[in-house]
Structure formats: structure tokens, C-alpha cells
Amino acid sequence: MSLLINRLVKDHEHLLRLLDCLDHEVSGYKDDNEHTPRVWLILDALDYLHHYPDCFHHPLESRLLSRLRPGLTDACQRAVMAEVEAEHKEIRQLITSLIERFNALAMDQVIPVNQLLADYQKYVELQRAHIKKENRVLIPAMKDILTEEDFKQVSESLKETSDPLFGSHARESYENLYQFVVGAPVDRVVSKVQ
Numbered sequence: 001m002s003l004l005i006n007r008l009v010k011d012h013e014h015l016l017r018l019l020d021c022l023d024h025e026v027s028g029y030k031d032d033n034e035h036t037p038r039v040w041l042i043l044d045a046l047d048y049l050h051h052y053p054d055c056f057h058h059p060l061e062s063r064l065l066s067r068l069r070p071g072l073t074d075a076c077q078r079a080v081m082a083e084v085e086a087e088h089k090e091i092r093q094l095i096t097s098l099i100e101r102f103n104a105l106a107m108d109q110v111i112p113v114n115q116l117l118a119d120y121q122k123y124v125e126l127q128r129a130h131i132k133k134e135n136r137v138l139i140p141a142m143k144d145i146l147t148e149e150d151f152k153q154v155s156e157s158l159k160e161t162s163d164p165l166f167g168s169h170a171r172e173s174y175e176n177l178y179q180f181v182v183g184a185p186v187d188r189v190v191s192k193v194q
Helices: 003-029 039-071 075-106 113-145 148-157 172-182
Strands: none
Touching (some): 003 113, 003 148, 039 113, 039 172
């Protein structure tokens, strides 16, 4: 299997783990929860979920999908590809809005928490369904259709970007987030990549 596909799969695992940890922090804003949320940690996670996918993960996927598109003859697979590409835009819009509102919350502005939690839930559900869709339909199609030459061309067109949170050298700005994610109890991390 291509290193690029391995990278996508590993990214998905990392994103799901981070979403599980983020769920725990955001749950502190629910009325029935005694956990005190750390808004700075939420903002770090949202920043990562916004920047890393936009700067590396989605450009890699887009390049692979553009190479995959001509080989897809199955109408269902083509429809999923179109959905995934549209979801990238929707995910970006949702995360941008969440960052703005959690920043406002961090600056002690009054934010309707129920609406914030509902919008957060919409983002998380979309992100998890999006990853599941990619893993069930597009990753297998890439494995079946793309050639080593396709992977080589895509690899050459990308600048090498290390994952600033899960890479071998975590960026200093994500150090606290990294400690939170890797220190998260296993029973709290429930998402499975499928």
C-alpha cells in the first residue's frame, strides 16, 4: 500500500482520537456535567483541526482524488467523491465558526451555550461520518485504481509537511494538547476507524 494512503489512514485515526478527547472537554459546558472545561485546550484542538487538514490532509486527498476521478466508473463511488469534496468546504465553515465562538467565550463574551453545543455536535458528527465515508469508499478505491506512478506524481507535487501534533516533532504550540491527547485514558477514547 502507498505511503500516501497510509498517511491518510493514520491521519483519520489521529483526527478521531482528537475528536474523542475534544468531546470530553466540550462536555464540560453541558448543564449536567461537573467537569470544568479548559477553553484554551478546546481552542488548541480546534486550531489543529482547522489548520492541519487544510494545509496538508485535504490537499493530499484532493490530489489523490483528482488522479482517482478518471478511473472511477461506479456511479455510487463518484457520488461519494462529490459528497466528500463538498463536505471539506462545510467542515471548514463549521470549524471556523466554532473557533470564533470559543474565542469569544474565552474572552468572557456571552455566548448561547446550547447553540454552541448543538453546532459543535453538528461539526463532530459530520467530521466522523466524513472520515468513515472516506475509509469505506474512497480509500479502497484508491488502493484498487491508483498506480505507483499516480502516487509518485502526487508525492512530488506536495511539499513535505510534518504533522504538528502527531508527527515526530510536535510543534511547541501544541505541546499541551499533545500531552492531553496521549495522556487520555483509553476508556475515554472510543472512536474506531472503519
